[in-house]
Amino acid sequence: MSSTAPMTQQGRVLAGHNRISTQALTSLARAAAADALGVEANDVRADWSDDDGLLALSLVSPIRIPPLGSVLRNPERVAIFGGSIRDRAAAAKSVILDTVMELSGAQLSRVDIRISGTAVSERGRVL
Structure with missing residues (x-):
């Protein structure tokens, strides 16, 4: 991804490009998904596709859940x-x-999420 918008520094306009590598964008997406789903980033898989000129993000991840015994109680x-x-x-x-x-x-x-499993945890997280 790149940006060609002029930037300013002390009143001067600086031309140029800023590029974010696919790897960096993928790492960011994995971290955001891990935080939102309550799991580790290395458990999240992220893939990108083109959606009429925009990026579509597809995620495969487990999700954190409470122990089932505690839910029954x-x-x-x-x-x-x-x-x-x-x-x-x-x-x-x-x-x-x-x-x-x-x-x-x-x-x-858009973001598409496929839940691939669960990770059991004693404590809940505020989302």
Whole structure:
């Protein structure tokens, strides 16, 4: 990704290009997804595709869940974790999209998430 917009420094306009490598953009997407889904970044796979000139991000990741025994004893644990897996994945899409666009300056058209498994945790995270 590159940007050709002029930049200013002490009143001067500086011409040039800024480039963000695909690897850097992928690392950013993996970190944003890991944060939103409550897992480690190295557990997230990110792929890019062209969507009519914009970037489409496809993610494959596990998602953190509470221990099932604790949910059976206290169904409120699902709410502590942010709701159902489906609801959390849907909410994570916009968080990931906004984070990647804000930090990289890239224009994304969409984020697709495929949940590949679960990671059990005792404590919930506020999303």
